[in-house]
Amino acid sequence: MVPKIVSVAAIDSLLPQTQCQRCGYADCHAYAEAMHVGDAEINRCPPGGDATRMALAALLSHEPIGLSDDVDAYAPEHVALIDEAACIGCAACLPVCPTDTIVGASKRMHTVIASDCTGCELCIIACPVDCISLEPIATPANRVYATLVEREPQANGLRQQYQAHKARFAERAEAKAEAHAPKVLPDKKTLLADILARAKART
Numbered sequence: 001m002v003p004k005i006v007s008v009a010a011i012d013s014l015l016p017q018t019q020c021q022r023c024g025y026a027d028c029h030a031y032a033e034a035m036h037v038g039d040a041e042i043n044r045c046p047p048g049g050d051a052t053r054m055a056l057a058a059l060l061s062h063e064p065i066g067l068s069d070d071v072d073a074y075a076p077e078h079v080a081l082i083d084e085a086a087c088i089g090c091a092a093c094l095p096v097c098p099t100d101t102i103v104g105a106s107k108r109m110h111t112v113i114a115s116d117c118t119g120c121e122l123c124i125i126a127c128p129v130d131c132i133s134l135e136p137i138a139t140p141a142n143r144v145y146a147t148l149v150e151r152e153p154q155a156n157g158l159r160q161q162y163q164a165h166k167a168r169f170a171e172r173a174e175a176k177a178e179a180h181a182p183k184v185l186p187d188k189k190t191l192l193a194d195i196l197a198r199a200k201a202r203t
């Protein structure tokens, strides 16, 4: 358990907000929560690089340690590229993209807006026909910086995009649940009372 004075937000602020899940958690905030309660080590974030590990060590009074060897590597300065001829338009890549950088309608070809792509690879995992690859292109969203100060604008932008993404998909899920909710029909007694009231109003 880390000292109470260190908040989850303070830990989260040291993470790069790539939301790539390489740490083994659903997103950066979930990893921050796990570190906060002492369930996770400070060395599970490849996109954070040395800067994040050193900063976490300092914040949580921990010895600096190297990247854990059970997390997948992150390729900075790469973006996802969809082979548009092979894309079947299934839209499976849309909900997993933390920056909402894939565009396309259901059953239509999809494409990536490269400037917002972090190269997190979540779309590659989600695609059922393996038509997404990584290409070496540097964007404002996919750098690994040597210091947190240099990285701050990128991390802030990615956090905002991810929050907007979550809000958008939560709204959609709510609307879908509402549309599929069983209609509550009035019971017989209420129905009869309603018919009688309407008949009385007519006379």
Ligand code: SF4
Pocket: 015, 016, 017, 018, 019, 020, 021, 022, 023, 024, 025, 026, 027, 028, 029, 031, 044, 045, 046, 047, 048
């Ligand atoms: S960027 Fe780091 S902390 Fe965030 S989800 Fe990826 S590995 Fe986890």
Ligand code: SF4
Pocket: 079, 080, 096, 097, 098, 099, 100, 101, 102, 112, 116, 117, 118, 119, 120, 121, 122, 123, 124
């Ligand atoms: S398009 Fe880029 S940011 Fe979106 S899921 Fe794919 S790799 Fe990640």
Ligand code: SF4
Pocket: 082, 086, 087, 088, 089, 090, 091, 092, 093, 094, 110, 126, 127, 128, 129, 130, 131, 132
């Ligand atoms: S998951 Fe693959 S096939 Fe489906 S829309 Fe995305 S790129 Fe196309």
